Amino acid sequence: MSDLRQRAEKRVDAKIKFYKNFTAYVAVNAILAVINWIVTPEFWWVMFPVFFWGIGVFVDFLKAFVLTDKFESEDYRERKIQEEMEKLRE
Numbered sequence: 001m002s003d004l005r006q007r008a009e010k011r012v013d014a015k016i017k018f019y020k021n022f023t024a025y026v027a028v029n030a031i032l033a034v035i036n037w038i039v040t041p042e043f044w045w046v047m048f049p050v051f052f053w054g055i056g057v058f059v060d061f062l063k064a065f066v067l068t069d070k071f072e073s074e075d076y077r078e079r080k081i082q083e084e085m086e087k088l089r090e
Helices: 003-039 047-066 074-089
Strands: none
Touching: 003 047
């Protein structure tokens, strides 16, 4: 299998993971919000799972759409090795 195909598959898998996680996030938190509103409307405890699970969804978004191959490319790796070698020479 070619390197290009492997990279493309990895990116598609990351996007699929994000979409699934985001769908579950919205559905589950909507149900929790309704339960919260019915049972304890004076305290919005639903904000805790919304916030903390939201951090995970945001990280998945970054991995799928923003960071993509930035940290995986050979060019990036080689640049960082050269930078470290320069630091060690000083």
